[in-house]
Amino acid sequence: MRSEHMQIGEVAARTELSLRTIRHYEETGLVAPSARSQGGFRLYTEADVARLMVIRRMKPLGFSLDEMRDLLEATDRLDSGTELPADELEQLLHRVGGFERAAQQRVADLRTQLARAEEFAAALRDRLPPASAT
Incomplete structure (x- = not known):
């Protein structure tokens, strides 16, 4: 237990x-x-x-501490269990949606960087003689 x-x-x-x-x-x-x-x-x-897992996931995407704080404040409010006025709910969901879009863009940027890094590693590998069988 x-x-x-x-x-x-x-x-x-x-x-x-x-x-x-x-x-x-x-x-x-x-x-x-x-x-x-x-x-x-x-x-x-x-x-x-x-909460720490949210922070851990945001860090490699380059979100700042202030951005992390902003998202956590929004999700804390959404998860508070209290009924929110419609305008506040809409504003909070808009904030979270902005973070989702930013995260998707940063993931796409990282995929591009990874592809370039893999191309570079392959180009270096191609310059080396084949490994001899032992």
Whole structure:
């Protein structure tokens, strides 16, 4: 049976983020431990892990900390469980949609960069003599 709270080491293992990175995201206000142990250790929940996974997925796409914060604020509001006024809901969905479009464009740009890198590696490989059979 899994405990409701996890210490930072378990969170780091689950998210494949370093302790230092998680602490940095805490310092910048992107994530906050849900609780502290009696000894002062940071304690995290599944929701905190999910939040860190959003950040982890945004980072390689080049989103800034401010952009991450903006998206997280929008999704937090959407996930708050409170009924939102129609205009606020529309505005939040528009913000999230903008991030989705930006992510799709950045993925396309990365695919182009990867294709160019693979072409370069192949060109270098072609310059080398074939590996001799041993």
